[in-house]
Amino acid sequence: MKETADIVIVGGGCQGVSLAYHLTKKKAGKIILLEKSYLGSGATGACAAGIRAQWGLPINCKLAIKSLEKFEQMDEELDFPGGIDLKQGGYLVLAYQEEEIVQLKKNVVLQNSLGIKSKIISPGEVRSMVPYLNTENLIEATYHQRDGYADPHKVVFAYGEASVRLGVEIRKFTPVKRIIVDEVRVMGVETDKGTIYAPIVAVTAGIYSTGLLSNIGINIPLYGERHEALVTEPLEPMVKPMIISFSLNLYCQQTPHGSFIMGCGDPHKPVGEDISSTPQFLFTMTKKITRLLPFMKKVRVVRQWGGSYDMTPDATPIIGSVSEIKGLYLSTGFSGHGFMLSPMSGELLSQLIIGETPSVDISGLNLERFQIGELIREPSVVG
Ligand SMILES: Cc1cc2nc3c(=O)[nH]c(=O)nc-3n(C[C@H](O)[C@H](O)[C@H](O)COP(=O)(O)OP(=O)(O)OC[C@H]3O[C@@H](n4cnc5c(N)ncnc54)[C@H](O)[C@@H]3O)c2cc1C
Structure with missing residues (x-):
């Protein structure tokens, strides 16, 4: 028998499950989410769980602060037993270079204009907030109290379970082999367990989106x-x-359970699907963090891992429709900050799909910006 759905979502990371939840909440019809492994098995499960509203682009600030509001209400809204482990200890952004503080000051003006109550603080204030921190050479810092941490696995399960309660069908261990198109419109997807015909397909497959689309x-x-x-x-x-x-x-945060989670940039990071973890990272990270937080010299590392950032040329996501193929939508390219934006990106794409005007203008995040050269580069990222 020919299987049909109104909407198929490809990929069960934070983007896919948030989209599924927001679509089903709007009664968008029969929705099937297909995940090639288990929910959260991609970048979401590898993520460091940081959530911040301190950004340097208006669009990222708007998506982040509205997502933060959703994280704050998530336990109640999704009715997830035990909650998502939200911790709002703030983000302290440390500046060591004059040009850096110029950018951070610009960011604070922008953030304040958008209702984000971030502020510039002195090294003395930093020391009283984190007495263990070595503030040598620190010029200034910015701080926003509502930033923090949430457990990515719990967020994915919370969205997934709420979606299923509202009627979404989630099929794990079901890879999509190809998207079926009829020249100008999407027809469905072919999986290793059969074909599902659908007039709308949303690709939220992280770095694997590239292959499915090419x-x-x-x-x-x-x-x-x-x-x-x-x-x-x-x-x-x-x-x-x-x-x-x-x-x-670098970044480092103490989780609600007491362990410290941290990462740092690597100038020689490989491009592609390599997610191995390396002794070089362990060496560099521990060297950097023990200089900043000297008590770390006596703390044991219990686990290290690698994951993939789904990068775009301007480190800003792609959310929207694909103009060449009717019914095909994308939410990908989050460039290392997709977890914290996922509550809003899911809601906004759901609005676009059902024909509503998105509550935040995301037209600048479309795929076409790369063809016409209108990149919107985010200045404040760990590389
Ligand atoms: C080390 C590290 C630290 C990070 N720290 C942070 C952080 O602190 N804060 C933050 O906001 N972000 C962080 N990120 C980034 C964040 O994890 C990602 O931006 C986000 O998880 C992307 O979510 P996604 O749903 O788009 O992709 P993914 O989580 O990768 O989900 C895509 C899913 O699609 C599935 N899939 C792929 N192909 C197919 C197919 N053909 N058929 C069916 N399913 C398919 C995959 O199995 C996967 O589960 C970090 C990432 C890493 C690697």
């Missing part, structure tokens, strides 16, 4: 970039905020 002649400038992270043994609560620095190229 098979139907759509080239997106999206590539995987390996990033690594590690976690320590748990300690008593000692550091409230996430500590992040764009010039030191």
Whole structure:
């Protein structure tokens, strides 16, 4: 028998499950989400769980602060037993270079204009917030109290379970082999367990979106970039905020369970699907973090891993329709910050799909920007 759906979603990371939830909440019809492995098995499960509203582009600020509001209401809205482990200890963005502080000051003006109550703070204020931090050479910092952490696995399960309760069918271990198109419109997808016909297909397959789309002649400038992270043994609560620095190229945060999770940029990071974890990362990360938080010298690392950032040329996501193929939508290319934006990206794409005007203008995030050269580069990222 010919199987049909109104909407098929390809990929069960934070983007896919958030989209599924927001679509079914709007009663968008029969929705099937297909995941080639288990939910959260891609970048979402590898993520460092940081959520911040301190961005340098208006669109990222708007998506982030509205997502933060959704994280704050998530336990109640999704009725997830035990909650998503939201911790709002703030993000402390440390600046060591004059040009960096110029950018951060610009960011704060922008953020404040959009209702984000971030502020510039002095090294003395930083020390009183985190007495364990070595503030040598620190010029200034910015701080936003509502930033923090949420458990990515729990967020994915919370969205997934709420979606299923509202009627979404989630099929795990069901890879999509190809998207079926009829020249100008999408017809459905072919899986290893059969074909599902649908007039709408949303691709939320992280770095694997590129392959699925190139098979139907759509080239997106999206590539995987390996990033690594590690976690320590748990300690008593000692550091409230996430500590992040764009010039030191690192981040570190104590989770609600006491362990410290951290990562740093790597100038030689491989491009592609390599998600191995390396001794070089362990060496660099521990060297950097023990200089900043000297008590870390006595703390044990319990696990390290690698994952992929789904990078676009301007480190800004692609959310929207594909103009050449009617019914085909994308939410990908989050370039290392897709977890924190997922509550809003799912809602906005759901609005676009059902024909509503998105509540935040996301027209600038379309795929066409790369063809016409209108890139919108985010200045404040760990590379
Ligand atoms: C080390 C590291 C640290 C990070 N830290 C942060 C952070 O602190 N804060 C933050 O916001 N973001 C962070 N990120 C980025 C964040 O994890 C990603 O941006 C986000 O998870 C992307 O979600 P996604 O749903 O688009 O992709 P994914 O989570 O990769 O989901 C895509 C899913 O699609 C599935 N799939 C692929 N192909 C197919 C197919 N053919 N058929 C069916 N299913 C398919 C995959 O199995 C996968 O589950 C980090 C990433 C890494 C690697």
